[in-house]
Amino acid sequence: MADGRFEMSEKTTAELEKLRGLIDGVDQELLKLLRQRLDLVAQVGAVKHNAGLPIYAPQREAAMLAKRRVEAESLGVSPQLIEDVLRRLMRESYLNEKDVGFKQVNPDINKVVIIGGRGQLGTLFAQMLTLSGYPVHLLDKDDWDNADAILAGAGLVLVTVPIAITCELIRSRLQGLPKDCILADLTSIKSQPLQAMLETHCGPVVGLHPMFGPDVGSLAKQVVVVCHGRQSEAYAWLLEQIAIWGARLVEADAGKHDKAMQLVQAMRHFSSFVYGLNLCREQADLDSLLQFSSPIYRLELAMVGRLFAQSPELYADIIFAQQESLGAISDYLNNYAGALAMLKAGDRDGFVRQFREVAEWFGDFAPQFRSESRSMLQSVNDMKSH
Amino acid sequence: MADGRFEMSEKTTAELEKLRGLIDGVDQELLKLLRQRLDLVAQVGAVKHNAGLPIYAPQREAAMLAKRRVEAESLGVSPQLIEDVLRRLMRESYLNEKDVGFKQVNPDINKVVIIGGRGQLGTLFAQMLTLSGYPVHLLDKDDWDNADAILAGAGLVLVTVPIAITCELIRSRLQGLPKDCILADLTSIKSQPLQAMLETHCGPVVGLHPMFGPDVGSLAKQVVVVCHGRQSEAYAWLLEQIAIWGARLVEADAGKHDKAMQLVQAMRHFSSFVYGLNLCREQADLDSLLQFSSPIYRLELAMVGRLFAQSPELYADIIFAQQESLGAISDYLNNYAGALAMLKAGDRDGFVRQFREVAEWFGDFAPQFRSESRSMLQSVNDMKSH
Structure with missing residues (x-):
């Protein structure tokens, strides 16, 4: 229904204009505060960067939000409102971290080679590693003639090529890596690539699965699954580096x-x-x-x-x-x-019976999912513009 | 990864403490501004309430957001950030509208009867109508002994009972409504109930389908489908009332x-x-x-x-x-x-071929959905707390 369908008196128009002028003023202040807060968090980021601390600190974040919720209530502001606004601001700050760069956990690495580095996920990891000070070299499908030169002296080789060719590529191309080089992959299945890496390379091996699309703006709060291969102490720095980017590491058995x-x-x-x-x-x-x-x-x-x-x-x-x-x-x-x-x-009764069985199996997850999805749906509704 | 895994020097700790103190201060200001803005929008709501204007004005909202985006850019704040924050604030303001109540479009209605008024959707509509000043009476499954007394003199009868019994209930129970009474239903299918209402009642008839669950906090931006029955001029006030609650009315053919x-x-x-x-x-x-x-x-x-x-x-x-x-x-x-x-x-090639066909059929919707879903997924990620 268009706004124009309802008619306004002059008095109403004047009252609304006055209030909207005041709201404009509040919004100017709001913008300035947002700018200030982003700047302060960027300074926190710079201090953390120098100290090599991860940008995402879940416990501190939770404590800060809990405090704000209490403060909000005392002002008669809904706790959920301030939490949602602050979470949105935190997302912005995580995105801005990229401008600062990240601490380099292991400055002794002379060369990182990303095989499939021109793919979407390869590009993202190349960017994150470069922002952290690592010398990144790409080895894409047209570069195999120079493979020996590119791979020579690598301290980390990261494989991110289509699943269908991952294992064959590892087995046929990566036998001659330096003994202390870390061999890792980003494939979305883990057992076979891990097996192929362990059989091909005798040094440190780890399987990683980043559980997100290449269009995430930041790695903050994103999950990376880690399947250990061999010599985990040798690649501990890599996991720490990923944690500094803000991701949450979840260790898992490859088969599971x-x-x-x-x-x-x-x-x-x-x-x-x-x-x-x-x-x-x-x-x-x-x-x-x-x-x-x-x-x-x-x-x-x-x-x-x-x-x-x-x-x-x-x-x-x-x-x-x-x-x-x-x-x-x-x-x-x-x-x-x-x-x-x-x-x-x-068979309506049969449907209801099965529904109840499944609901029982979901247990406490069902109401939890309901309340989660409620927030999600409200966000979706917020986005509507007509 | 727990925060504790990373060790901090005293200097780092002190620097972080200082910055966090400053952020606390900014957040206090932020809370006060949010409170002020909510109050101002509540005053806008009160003016609109008195003038009988709908709470959701899409064109004005879009114009305001466009202005803020420009202002944000000049301050180096991301336009999407201020838009998201303001949309979240608007949701809060819509919710608060309920405290003020809504303008009553038709003060001549002596009685509204909601059949199934103790169900979830019935309760929501009873609440909205009551907030708008209508005298609401409920007729639930245990009240049929008093049905004649409850229905007597009704200006609007709203049917919201399980789909399976809607048509039969209309046909067997609602033949004797006052001639000028509006008969409407909220069923999620429309052809058969509309048919049943038209056959049973000779006065104004309209079919409505609220496209949302009963757990929405506010009707702002929610869609209500309208299937016209008979004497639309007689129930125009009802549609206007629903628009005042903030909903968007979409007219549709019942079959479609x-x-x-x-x-x-x-x-x-x-x-x-x-x-x-x-x-x-x-x-x-x-x-x-x-x-x-x-x-x-x-x-x-x-x-x-x-x-x-x-x-x-x-x-x-x-x-x-x-x-x-x-x-x-x-x-x-x-x-x-x-x-x-x-x-x-x-047959991988067959899969890729079909995928391309479907992608072509989706046309411009596919990239649109991709960018929409990207925002949704970011909101979901914001909500994560561990």
């Missing part, structure tokens, strides 16, 4: 990680793919779907649409990477077919 | 609405149900899934988990409401089975 990824990645990406395919085959009218859609559906549609703005090869790689994913993907089909049969039979 | 809902609601809820069922059957370890999960997966898991924190009957109602939904749900199964066969055959 891969099994989780069958559910987390392969199945989820596959079902989003099928959902998009389905919309396309039904020739759904996206415009009118969006018009009708509630925040939750808009969010889900955005998650599906997001997939198709990215590289098909990337998703093919992830989905085809593990033969075992087929099991998870097939199981879903069977469960779907079973539930559909129940639906076709009009 | 129901078809969209087969995709938007039934199919989506059903596949979330199956996804939860699947996790339960696979005995997935939710704790470790969450530990490994990237923001996008956490968000998707929260959307699934959210379902199971709610009433099974509600979802059964929605899924079983339209026989035609079975078509959409079956089509998805077939597309899934087809894609799985391709996967089992190892």
Whole structure:
């Protein structure tokens, strides 16, 4: 409904104009305060940078927020409001950290080589390592003629090439690395690449899986999974470096990680793919779907649409990477077919019964997810502009 | 990684303490400004309330944000930061509107009866109507003995009972309404209830579908679908009232609405149900899934988990409401089975080809969804506390 449909008296107009002038003034002050706060946090960042402290300190952050919530309440401001505003400000500060650079944990490393360094994730890691003072060299698919020269004297070799060629590349190309060189990979499956690295290289080996897309602005709070290979004391500096970038390191067994990824990645990406395919085959009218859609559906549609703005090869790689994913993907089909049969039979009671079973299995996670998703949906609604 | 793993010198500690003291001071100022701004916007609300203007004015909001973005840039503050902070503040102000109440558009209405008024959505509408000065009476399942007395003299009857009983209830219980009484419903399907209302009542009739859950704090920016029935001039005040609460009214043909809902609601809820069922059957370890999960997966898991924190009957109602939904749900199964066969055959090229087709079909929506989802995922990441 357009604003113009409602008529205003002169008095109302004048009153509103006056109040809006006052709000303008408050917003000027607000902007200045935001600028001041960002500057102060940047100074904290500089001190931390010099001292080699990580930019993301979860306990301190939680303590600060708890304090602010109490202060807010005493002023009659909702605690959640100040927390949300400060969290948004912290994101901005994390992004700005990149301008300062990061402490170099290990200044003795003469050369870091990123294989696949012109890919998206390779570019991000090259940037972070460079910002931390490491001499980074890229080895991409057209550089193999110079591979010996590029790899000579490397203290860290980071492999980030498509999953489909990772193991073969490691086995065929990386036998001659310096003995004390760290060999690491960023592949989204871990067992096979780790095995290939351990068999090919006799020095320090570690498998890493950054659990985020290359379009994150900052590594703050992002998760990096670590699967230990060999000589962990030799690559401890690398993990510390990643922690300084703000990421949270989660150690995991490679097999357990891969099994989780069958559910987390392969199945989820596959079902989003099928959902998009389905919309396309039904020739759904996206415009009118969006018009009708509630925040939750808009969010889900955005998650599906997001997939198709990215590289098909990337998703093919992830989905085809593990033969075992087929099991998870097939199981879903069977469960779907079973539930559909129940639906076709009009078995409402059966549906309610199964629903209750699943709810019980979710346990305390269900209400937790409900309250989490509520905040997410409110953010999505905030973003609406018409 | 705990904060304690990194050691600090005394100098560093002192410097950090000093800066944190300054940040504390800025945050005090920030809290005061937020309080001031909320108060000023509340005064705007009071003026609007007296003048009967809607609380959500999209064009003015957009103009104000555009101005602030320019001002932010001149101060070296990111325009997106100030926009996000102000949007969050606006949400808070919309919530606070409830304390002021809303202008009553039609003071001539002596009685509003909400059938199913003790349900979640009924409670929300009862609250909004009461805040707008209407005398609201509830007629819930135990009140049918007094139905005649409750319905007598009603100017608006709002039906919000489970879908499965909506049409029958209208036909069997609402034949004797006063001739000029407005009959409206809030059911999430529209064709059949609208038909039932038109056949039962000879006065004004309108079908409404609030596209949001009962846990929204405010109706600002939320969508309410309107399917016109009969004598629209008689219920124009009701639509204006809903607009004053901040909602956006979207007019739609009942049949077209129901078809969209087969995709938007039934199919989506059903596949979330199956996804939860699947996790339960696979005995997935939710704790470790969450530990490994990237923001996008956490968000998707929260959307699934959210379902199971709610009433099974509600979802059964929605899924079983339209026989035609079975078509959409079956089509998805077939597309899934087809894609799985391709996967089992190892047909990577086929996958990439189909992916490209769907991406082309999404067209400009795909990059739009990508950038939208990026903001959403950043918000999700902001919320992380460990």
